[in-house]
Amino acid sequence: MKYQEAKEKFISTWGSLGTLWGINKAMAQIQALLFISTKPLSMEDIMEELQISRGNTSMNLRQLIDWGIVTKVLVSGERKEFFTTEKDVQELARTIAKERSRREIKPVIKVLEEVSSIEDDGTKKTQELIKQTKALKELTDDLDTLMNKLVNQKQNWLTKSVLKLMK
């Protein structure tokens, strides 16, 4: 496998993984492209490389910027904008974990809390609802905390030592 093929494989795999994780294809592909690029890319570069429209590129770049994954960079002597993505995988994971927690997990925990704290009217079905949503709430809470803590360990000693402990 040569460079071009490998690059395309990486970008398309990352793209379809994105879809699976609630991030759209173009967004994931743009991030992938920037991730392996040796220098910041302009909108033109991205459009050309991924064969997508200007509008699409613009909208998805904005989303990536909202996620905190991509940043605009100024290239001196150039008028147009250039973009790069976070290049350190640890930092990338940290950002994604934080955003997913904020956007997806926290709101669910909130609903589970509300549902699990309805008044117990003594019926079996109400008790089951309370019991099960409470259990789900606790699990979700634990996993969310764990994920954030793990991924926030800058030095990553914890992941390493926990892994070693278990391997």
Added chain:
Amino acid sequence: MKYQEAKEKFISTWGSLGTLWGINKAMAQIQALLFISTKPLSMEDIMEELQISRGNTSMNLRQLIDWGIVTKVLVSGERKEFFTTEKDVQELARTIAKERSRREIKPVIKVLEEVSSIEDDGTKKTQELIKQTKALKELTDDLDTLMNKLVNQKQNWLTKSVLKLMK
């Protein structure tokens, strides 16, 4: 908030969470419904409760069974089939983690491995591709292993102690 409202809120929240995680809405809602039900439900029950068609119910139940989350149960004296879901959240998490790892994460690791082991032709861009996909591969591998180990601890002592350690 009374029972009916709480139930609907739970089912619809779980349903849209599903969409976000690559599981379709009906599938997630069926699971949610079974999760808070005090007894196994028939296809009729599910169709009625969620207002979805027979075909949809049948297909999504099958998927849930494929995932290992839902099982058929025989109710004596009844001809039709009844269904329940795993009621223990820990076990549920274990099953989901294992399946997601197998279906989604492992294949990505494989691609990353392939891409990161292309021949280094000495160019900057090839070296960047190799370096970045290798880093991504290692991170994905670590997180996958960690997730599986964590979730596989039947007694859950590890999650608890790690959490305590960090709180």
Added chain:
DNA sequence: TTAAACTTTCAATAATTATTGAAAGTTTAT
């Protein structure tokens, strides 16, 4: 065996989500 009770399949259709492209908007250089 047969017919009623039940489940699955799948082509058609609906609903949702992504993408385009051109017009409107913004910035910068002169």
Added chain:
DNA sequence: ATAAACTTTCAATAATTATTGAAAGTTTAA
């Protein structure tokens, strides 16, 4: 001020994904 260079917006359209419902398939009881 104005026009060129560039970006954003958004209604229209395309692509994808989910859902329906009726026909085909299967199982069970008599």
